[in-house]
Amino acid sequence: MEWAWVIIGSALGGMARYGVSGAVARRIGETFPWGTLVVNVSGSFVIGLFGALVATGGALGGARMVGAFVMTGLCGGYTTFSSFSLQTLNLARDGEWPRALANIVASTALCLLAVWAGFALAALIPGG
Amino acid sequence: MRLLCPHPPLPRSRIFGSSMNPLAAYLVIGLGSALGGVARYGCGALAATLWPVAFPWMTILINILGSFVIGLFATLTGPDGRLLVGTLWRQFVMVGICGGYTTFSAFSLETVVLLRAGRPLAAGGNVLLSMALCLLAVWFGHRLARRLNQ
Numbered sequence: 001m002e003w004a005w006v007i008i009g010s011a012l013g014g015m016a017r018y019g020v021s022g023a024v025a026r027r028i029g030e031t032f033p034w035g036t037l038v039v040n041v042s043g044s045f046v047i048g049l050f051g052a053l054v055a056t057g058g059a060l061g062g063a064r065m066v067g068a069f070v071m072t073g074l075c076g077g078y079t080t081f082s083s084f085s086l087q088t089l090n091l092a093r094d095g096e097w098p099r100a101l102a103n104i105v106a107s108t109a110l111c112l113l114a115v116w117a118g119f120a121l122a123a124l125i126p127g128g
Numbered sequence: 129m130r131l132l133c134p135h136p137p138l139p140r141s142r143i144f145g146s147s148m149n150p151l152a153a154y155l156v157i158g159l160g161s162a163l164g165g166v167a168r169y170g171c172g173a174l175a176a177t178l179w180p181v182a183f184p185w186m187t188i189l190i191n192i193l194g195s196f197v198i199g200l201f202a203t204l205t206g207p208d209g210r211l212l213v214g215t216l217w218r219q220f221v222m223v224g225i226c227g228g229y230t231t232f233s234a235f236s237l238e239t240v241v242l243l244r245a246g247r248p249l250a251a252g253g254n255v256l257l258s259m260a261l262c263l264l265a266v267w268f269g270h271r272l273a274r275r276l277n278q
Contacts, residue, residue, distance in 0.1 A: 006169045007162045014161020014228045015154050018219075040232040047233035048240065071233070072169055077161045081230035081258075082222070085195035085266035086202055104263075108255055111236040119240070 002068040009073015013043075017078050032099055033087035036080065037107055043079035044111040047071050048118020059127035156216050160224015164194075168229050183250060184238035187231065188258050194230035195262040198222050199269025203277065210277045 020042075021035030028034045047070075053060040054067040084107055091100035168190055175186035201221050204211045235258055242251035 003166065003169065007166050010165020010168075010228050011158040011162035013165070014224055015158045017161075017227060018154065018157045018223055040236075043233040044236040047237045051237050051241075068169075071237075072172070073165060075233035076168055076231045077165045077228045079232035079234075080227040081191040081232050081235065081262055082194040082198040082226035082266075084232060085191075085262045086198045086222075088263060089199065089266045089270060104259060107232070108259070111232060112240055115233075115236045115240040119244075 002064060002072075005065055005069035006073045006076075009069040010077030013074040013077025013079075016074075017080060021083075032091075033084070033103060036083045036087060037103070037110070040079045040084065040107055041110045041114045043075045044114040045118045047075040047079075048115035049122050050075075050118075051115075052119045052122030053125070058122065059125050152216055153219050156220040157224045157227075160220045161228030164225040164228025164230075168231065182245075183242075184234070184254060187234050187238060188254070188261065191230045191235065191258060191262050192265045194226045196265040196269040198226040199266035200273045201226075201269075203270045203273030206273075208277055209273070 017039050021039050024035040024038045050060075050067065050070045052058055054063050054071070055061065060066055084103070088100050088103050091097075091103060171186055171190055179185070198221075201218070203209060205213045205218055235254070239251045239254050242248075242254060
């Protein structure tokens with residue numbers, strides 16, 4: 001049954017990624033992969049939150065279907081490493097080395113912070 | 129003449145052109161992402177039986193493979209590419225399959241888990257390996273496609 005939740009979640013996550021990153025790109029512009037950055041950071045926050053909640057002892061402790069749907073499915077389909085890699089490569093190929101490096105550093109730092117923030121929020125939830 | 133690609137060559141920063149039909153784009157991306165997600169889930173299950181160690185090596189491999197494929201496909205089907213496919217195919221493979229298969233959230237979560245477990249070297253190693261190997265992979269995919277395009 002977990003498979004079914006992964007499939008549904010991943011499909012929804014991918015579509016959400018397309019919508020969000022497209023909207024961000026249209027808003028901010030495409031000289032830097034802001035869309036992917038926004039998607040990866042927000043997805044990392046959600047996986048941090050639910051990762052803490054479904055962990056043993058968390059408010060949703062042991063809820064495997066929730067984990068399959070939200071974490072493996074939604075967050076896994078929503079966030080992307082491949083687009084990040086390709087966009088970093090393209091920045092480098094265009095000679096935009098500072099931006100390429102900034103993409104790497106910012107993506108890593110902000111996503112790790114986002115996970116940590118998700119953990120912190122989970123700790124505020126009763127039972128979490 | 130590019131019969132199947134109705135758009136003018138896109139600047140490199142704009143990888144994913146807009147489809148004529150937005151709904152079709154969402155559908156193929158949803159389908160591709162579902163496929164990628166299930167493949168990722170399967171790899172994860174395989175890893176748990178093959179080599180269940182407390183280090184996210186399978187996530188690294190997944191992201192490497194996905195990065196390689198997107199690099200390869202992007203250049204194969206790009207402006208100077210040998211493979212003529214419409215925008216929907218590019219969206220299906222790149223945004224859908226590769227996007228659904230690879231994951232930044234699991235990478236981030238696994239790194240933080242390592243940090244919280246008091247294993248900063250493992251966490252740093254995960255970051256360095258993921259970044260270096262995935263960027264190398266996307267570059268290799270691109271170079272291979274360049275070779276195939278000639």
